[in-house]
Amino acid sequence: MFKNRSLLALLVIAGFLFSAGIISAQQGNLVHKVVEGETLWELAGRYFQNSFSWPLIWEANKEIIADPHWIYPGQDLVIPPQTVSGQVTAPDTAAGQPEMQAEAATQEETPAEEMVYEPEPAKETPAVSVRKTQAMGYVKRPTPVVSELMAFEAGFISDELDKPTGHIIGSDRKDIEAMMANDPVYINLGSRDGAKPGDKHALYRVGQKVKHPQNGKNLGKIINIVGVLEVTDVEEKTSRAKLIKTFDGISRKEAFRPYVQIIVPKDVSPLPVQKSNQGCIVAFKQTNATATEYKVAYIDQGLANGIMPGDVFEIYRTGTMASDPDRGGKNILPELIIGQLQVLSARNNTAAAVITNSKVEDIVVGEKIRLIKQVPTR
Template identity: 25%
Template structure:
């Protein structure tokens, strides 16, 4: 509310200040109420602002007059002649006490009286405690850093998902993925591949029922590589949850590829690799040839899976490393070209006559079927 608005004169277009003689008349017209309050009879030109300035010595206290006369004054901007306004008495004025302005950022200084603790009375000073004080001891805590886990040359996941090149007779007893285990009352479309923790029905490998808790490898038989067998592509790992008369109820716990009806089911081969143990360089070792890839790609890359024709029958074990290279040759012009290193592969799975390599280093993107390979690092026996 602006001061100009408050100072609008009563029944006049402009507010006129009270004249000295009118002030004298107002004092004479003021009478004492039963409660001891004064009463002012409004005259032409009066405003609450002027009345507060005259009677209360502070024009900003005009709301105190308005507060006592709300039954008479509807709008504090307008008061009318002959209205009887009760004036505040001593002790009735509500004044808001404002704290002094403080400079922003300035800390407030609070003076706290000093309290001096008194000692025990003389009659208690001679008393001794029944508790025997202990000597202060200092405990030093020593934290020894926990060494990180040593790396694995080949993880269990690499071993199971990498696939192999093998004759079907080497797979052992096999079953089949029969169907996805979906209740008939759930009207949903069965996905092409069950998700992780999805349930499937599998036939018993070799006709022998497995035990609940057994794990099985799900795989798909891909193309045949002449002279070496079939490319076996793992699709997942499942745990047998329940065994029925003809089938077992299995839960998929790992997915490597799309699981479908007809996938092969074999008992999961156990695998263990000691941490921190890696292949060591050797001078000589078995050599052979890269015969196929798990995935036929235009441009080979690191992490690709390849198969070589050197296997368990020649002493190869998981973790061994082979060099893939180009032999020395002559150029069309007759010049002798030196041998070139192409890539390095680590054995992640071994069969009787083949081994599965995972490419771990590549000098040139020129890995191709038919390139020679040779053992360059051997796992400690």
């Protein structure tokens, strides 16, 4: 049998593209290869039409992105799917191979010097039944304005946290000090306490006390969320559970309270506002003295101020006084916009936010903030 080289090359290329499409369909994700100069912020704007959704890409690629500030050329990043196409199988069509053979027989024979010789197969290949699929539509997945997982992990400031619901009291893993996701644990809640399989609890640690940097008012303590456990088997006084999420190594004495899912607005983008709330940064999740992009900060604006997840603040510094050597006197320099942050979760008088961009490397507690965008769901 003879075939044209060009036709053969096209078939090979088409086969390659088809197989790649199958892989993509099986994985259900789009993969983006990073080029020089790209950032998660830019990729979120390109694929989600909302740059503030960059944590969604980070969350899907944490195994290869050590620091969201840095992505590198050549990295293959999974872009979380926004739509899923539904498909149904159509009835079997007539055998496709004989039609292909008949069509090939009618093609004009090509010159000998452009031919490739292929020996005839020993046996006739059986006809292959071809099944067709038809796209029936698309189901749009709601896009959260910020990452729900990041909002949960960010923690919060509380001045009203009661004693814990319970504690981890043991584990089957005697060989390790710090436990991680999927490790089994035992807790001091049982059927007498109302525990039942499927119950979820958030593991937490009480952090530093926070005072307002301007007036010294006590705002509470930072509550660091370190994981989530789920009850699997219940006895009278104790229960067996499994760690289903961990954000740090888990000890055998961690405290927990009932898990409450973080709810954030979906399928919306923050819109510019005219009248802006003003406040300041009161603490950072990490105990560093300074912070920059992608770090979690706590602010003195919360639900009582109409603030909710997704709202955007700019961080600014007021202009300083500068002497004029020519005319004498002093002038006030213009204020400096040094960055932005976006609210992840809000409580009554405070909120957790992530610094989405920064023009400086030394954002500190006490920096002034003002609201510039709000999520339009009020």
